[in-house]
Amino acid sequence: MDDLVDCLLGDQSPRVWSLLVTIFGDLARDDTAQLSGQLINRLTDRMRLKPEAVRVALHRLRKDGWIESERAGRLSLYRLTPSGRTQSRAASPLIYARTAPTDMAWLVLSNRADTPNGRASEIVWFLPHAGLTTRPPQDPDRLHLPIPADTPVPDWIKQQVCDDKLLRMARDFEARLVRLDDLCGPRPCFGPIETAVLRVLLVHGWRRIALKTPSLPDHVFPDDWRGGHCRSRVATLLERLPRPQLDELLADIAA
Amino acid sequence: MDDLVDCLLGDQSPRVWSLLVTIFGDLARDDTAQLSGQLINRLTDRMRLKPEAVRVALHRLRKDGWIESERAGRLSLYRLTPSGRTQSRAASPLIYARTAPTDMAWLVLSNRADTPNGRASEIVWFLPHAGLTTRPPQDPDRLHLPIPADTPVPDWIKQQVCDDKLLRMARDFEARLVRLDDLCGPRPCFGPIETAVLRVLLVHGWRRIALKTPSLPDHVFPDDWRGGHCRSRVATLLERLPRPQLDELLADIAA
Numbered sequence: 001m002d003d004l005v006d007c008l009l010g011d012q013s014p015r016v017w018s019l020l021v022t023i024f025g026d027l028a029r030d031d032t033a034q035l036s037g038q039l040i041n042r043l044t045d046r047m048r049l050k051p052e053a054v055r056v057a058l059h060r061l062r063k064d065g066w067i068e069s070e071r072a073g074r075l076s077l078y079r080l081t082p083s084g085r086t087q088s089r090a091a092s093p094l095i096y097a098r099t100a101p102t103d104m105a106w107l108v109l110s111n112r113a114d115t116p117n118g119r120a121s122e123i124v125w126f127l128p129h130a131g132l133t134t135r136p137p138q139d140p141d142r143l144h145l146p147i148p149a150d151t152p153v154p155d156w157i158k159q160q161v162c163d164d165k166l167l168r169m170a171r172d173f174e175a176r177l178v179r180l181d182d183l184c185g186p187r188p189c190f191g192p193i194e195t196a197v198l199r200v201l202l203v204h205g206w207r208r209i210a211l212k213t214p215s216l217p218d219h220v221f222p223d224d225w226r227g228g229h230c231r232s233r234v235a236t237l238l239e240r241l242p243r244p245q246l247d248e249l250l251a252d253i254a255a
Numbered sequence: 256m257d258d259l260v261d262c263l264l265g266d267q268s269p270r271v272w273s274l275l276v277t278i279f280g281d282l283a284r285d286d287t288a289q290l291s292g293q294l295i296n297r298l299t300d301r302m303r304l305k306p307e308a309v310r311v312a313l314h315r316l317r318k319d320g321w322i323e324s325e326r327a328g329r330l331s332l333y334r335l336t337p338s339g340r341t342q343s344r345a346a347s348p349l350i351y352a353r354t355a356p357t358d359m360a361w362l363v364l365s366n367r368a369d370t371p372n373g374r375a376s377e378i379v380w381f382l383p384h385a386g387l388t389t390r391p392p393q394d395p396d397r398l399h400l401p402i403p404a405d406t407p408v409p410d411w412i413k414q415q416v417c418d419d420k421l422l423r424m425a426r427d428f429e430a431r432l433v434r435l436d437d438l439c440g441p442r443p444c445f446g447p448i449e450t451a452v453l454r455v456l457l458v459h460g461w462r463r464i465a466l467k468t469p470s471l472p473d474h475v476f477p478d479d480w481r482g483g484h485c486r487s488r489v490a491t492l493l494e495r496l497p498r499p500q501l502d503e504l505l506a507d508i509a510a
Contacts (some may be wrong), residue, residue, distance in 0.1 A: 007398070079412055107398070109382070109385055109412070111364075111409070111411040111412075127364070127384050127385075129384070129385065130364055130380050130385060131385065140407060140409060141409050141411070142409060143362070143406075143409055143412060144403060144406075144410060145362055145400045145405075145406065146400075147400060151398075151400065152395060152398075152399075153398060154366070154395060154396050154397060156366040156396070157364070157366075157398060234308075
């Protein structure tokens with residue numbers, strides 16, 4: 001188990017705030033799901049986070065409106081706020097999908113060059129007037145042409161779909177997934193807490209890449225893009241590490 | 256007949272050199288076809304050209320390598336040189352076609368902006384990096400995407416396929432074709448020389464537009480582009496004015 005956690009954590013310690021978002025997003029996304037402080041501490045302890053750092057991050061998450069808490073006797077119970085749940089759900093198709101979000105890319109040609117890339121943009125601009133998107137055509141001032149999967153897309157375009165840093169992240173993460181696959185074996189046999197820890201670290205590692213990846217089909221990515229392989233490996237591993245029920249987790253703590 | 260010639264000539268007198276190229280291209284494109292000086296003079300006289308201007312233009316055409324001549328007794332016989340015939344034949348699909356040269360346009364995206372338009376270019380560049388062509392894709396450094404006929408193409412692109420001058424020329428020429436259609440009647444009854452004069456003026460008027468028109472399908476032209484209508488009207492009129500044989504023309508002169 002230590003090897004698995006080492007493998008998933010890599011040489012960086014994860015940002016606590018962000019890792020807690022993943023914990024809630026993976027284990028407590030349902031409307032009524034709540035995590036006790038005790039369970040959170042047990043999970044984060046196995047992920048080698050310091051209790052003090054977890055306490056600070058929980059406080060910040062509450063202040064930021066991601067989670068809310070209540071006391072029930074000696075227990076603190078935490079759950080996603082409606083807005084936190086909405087954001088979690090919005091991200092989940094990108095994180096848990098087994099295949100690329102779409103098979104179809106569209107070319108967009110605009111007569112205006114005021115087309116910066118950004119988080120809000122659904123178009124990846126690779127020239128001042130030309131971009132890629134998966135959205136169906138709307139604006140009559142723009143030319144929209146489909147790019148079927150068998151279209152040869154030149155390298156200079158693909159290279160602007162994802163930068164070297166993202167390429168490297170995907171390559172490194174794939175190597176860790178291969179090692180994790182070996183370590184897990186074909187029929188992993190973990191308790192609920194261990195399964196939850198591995199799932200969360202797996203989702204968290206992939207989430208960093210998946211949410212930075214433009215929502216475009218794999219055929220417009222550079223030839224050495226490994227994100228598609230990561231995506232299907234993550235999906236396969238998550239199937240082998242099925243999400244434990246909350247009462248299983250509580251029983252595991254009590255044991 | 257005078258009305259017809261007026262209608263075809265419009266208010267501009269044609270450039271003699273260029274009109275002679277049309278005469279040879281329409282009436283004497285076959286390998287062995289020759290036109291006598293007498294026949295040329297008869298035709299150009301009906302087109303209201305001055306004999307002196309015709310003599311000068313014939314001399315220049317010979318100097319430019321378009322035509323060659325020989326004497327046969329009292330006659331001068333003129334024919335296209337092999338190179339003149341090649342150029343005539345190259346232009347003829349654009350001039351005589353009943354329909355647009357192709358149904359399929361391709362978008363080309365280049366990573367270099369050194370893409371000037373010009374006679375030699377087979378691509379109409381409407382942005383520094385983006386152009387239209389009918390040629391099948393070749394260069395792996397460029398993205399090529401087909402533009403099917405039902406694609407909505409924005410006006411700012413269409414407007415760069417042909418400029419206002421060409422739009423106006425096509426509109427004016429169509430108006431003359433409508434008038435010519437009326438004047439000719441459904442079953443025109445002209446002698447060989449008259450038929451030849453009308454054909455040549457018709458081809459000549461259309462040739463000025465056809466050879467300036469980018470070789471692209473009509474659906475990427477501006478909505479008020481009348482060139483497609485001109486093209487089919489010209490083809491229909493030429494069918495009603497079938498090309499006379501050279502011996503018919505000679506017989507007509509002798510008559």
